[in-house]
Amino acid sequence: MAIKKRSHSFTIARRIVQFGMLLLFAAPLLVVGAGLFGIPSGGEKIDTTASMLPFFGSLSSSSILGITLLDPFAVLQEAAAAKTFTLGWLIGLLPILLFYGLIRGRTFCGWSCPVNLLLEAIDWLRAKFNLKVVEHALPRHTKLWVAVGVLVLSAITSKLVFEMFNPISAINKGILFGSITGLVTLLAIVVLELFWAHRIWCRALCPLGGFYEAVGSVGLLSVKMDYDACTHCGHCSAVCLADPEILDPVLNGSKKRVVAGDCMLCGECVDVCPTKALSIGFASPFPK
Ligand code: SF4
Ligand code: SF4
Structure with a gap:
């Protein structure tokens, strides 16, 4: 469904x-x-290329x-x-x-x-x-x-x-x-x-x-997680365009942001999250 x-x-x-x-x-x-x-067009000579x-x-x-x-x-x-x-x-x-x-x-x-x-x-x-x-x-x-x-x-x-x-x-x-x-x-x-x-x-x-x-291992923008707001519905993983597993560290609380170089910043996870636990914003460019 x-x-x-x-x-x-x-x-x-x-x-x-x-x-x-x-x-x-x-x-x-x-x-x-x-x-x-x-x-x-019309087989005419093109003056501008x-x-x-x-x-x-x-x-x-x-x-x-x-x-x-x-x-x-x-x-x-x-x-x-x-x-x-x-x-x-x-x-x-x-x-x-x-x-x-x-x-x-x-x-x-x-x-x-x-x-x-x-x-x-x-x-x-x-x-x-x-x-x-x-x-x-x-x-x-x-x-x-x-x-x-x-x-x-x-x-x-x-x-x-x-x-x-x-x-x-x-x-x-x-x-x-x-x-x-x-x-x-x-x-x-x-x-x-x-x-x-x-x-x-x-x-x-x-x-x-x-x-x-x-290249994506570093970068100024990241998907960030408010762990307290998460209900663990799993919707974000289900719609992730890159790979569901890249959200695992934020869902289990070991990271506060998605650190995988695979994240496309597509925002699909943010759009689907029912509790607004996810957002895209500035974060340290280097993974912690
Ligand atoms: S969609 Fe939102 S509430 Fe559901 S698991 Fe992902 S972050 Fe948590
Ligand atoms: S922004 Fe896109 S690629 Fe990155 S974790 Fe969310 S759904 Fe996956």
């Missing part, structure tokens, strides 16, 4: 950000007249007012593949790393990643049609090792290994260039969701999630 939420504040805020991000990356091509499938606009790019690499922003994990793959590291890469990745590092690493997953949006839609459909999934869960830290494996393979093959099947790039390429090849990756993730385990990609397999889990 679906758990009734006390509030929808965080879900609404996240949907605005998630759809806003999708629109942001689609807007440049729409502005210059190229459609979602990369076909110039998307790359000439103030914002252009994808979650892997973008340009704002001429400043290049780079996905830190893509840069690590590039560095491993090329066996070199440039100052330009460092300048490009630092704003992104600092932004998510200061808030909390996996905020990227909960608020920016389009794959999470897709998987939440699948969750919603599954609940609506009462579709059960056989759960063959993997330990949540598996994705850390997948991330390490991707970097090692990038070094061995001199190729950006994750970028070959990265579903986020797939969505971005679909929006920007009309490419449908990445749909295979997305389809594979949906199949995993339906026949392997609930949220298996985000929880245990995505190497980008593994990278941001490592």
Whole structure:
């Protein structure tokens, strides 16, 4: 039975950000007249290209007012593949790393990643049609090792290994260039969701999630717990997008805040808690 939420504040805020991000990356091509499938409108010559606009790019690499922003994990793959590291890469990745590092690493997953949006839609459909999934869960830290494996393979093959099947790039390429090849990756993730385990990609397999889990060990914002207000109903664990076990330390009273680098700050636990025992706020950036 679906758990009734006390509030929808965080879900609404996240949907605005998630759809806003999708629109942001689609807007440049729409502005210059190229459609979602990369076909110039009316076959006319395009005088302005998307790359000439103030914002252009994808979650892997973008340009704002001429400043290049780079996905830190893509840069690590590039560095491993090329066996070199440039100052330009460092300048490009630092704003992104600092932004998510200061808030909390996996905020990227909960608020920016389009794959999470897709998987939440699948969750919603599954609940609506009462579709059960056989759960063959993997330990949540598996994705850390997948991330390490991707970097090692990038070094061995001199190729950006994750970028070959990265579903986020797939969505971005679909929006920007009309490419449908990445749909295979997305389809594979949906199949995993339906026949392997609930949220298996985000929880245990995505190497980008593994990278941001490592970054998320520190951060200024956390889910905080008022232990006296908790009735131990378990609703927060049931709706957690990351992994129910990350709430265990606050539920058993051994921690006052969720310390796991896996927390996406999605706020689903806060929205569902009937007694307002949970909140998101500033806390010491280092786990105690
Ligand atoms: S924190 Fe809230 S939702 Fe979680 S067990 Fe306690 S009362 Fe229930
Ligand atoms: S602990 Fe709460 S905020 Fe963190 S991922 Fe789970 S549901 Fe989201």
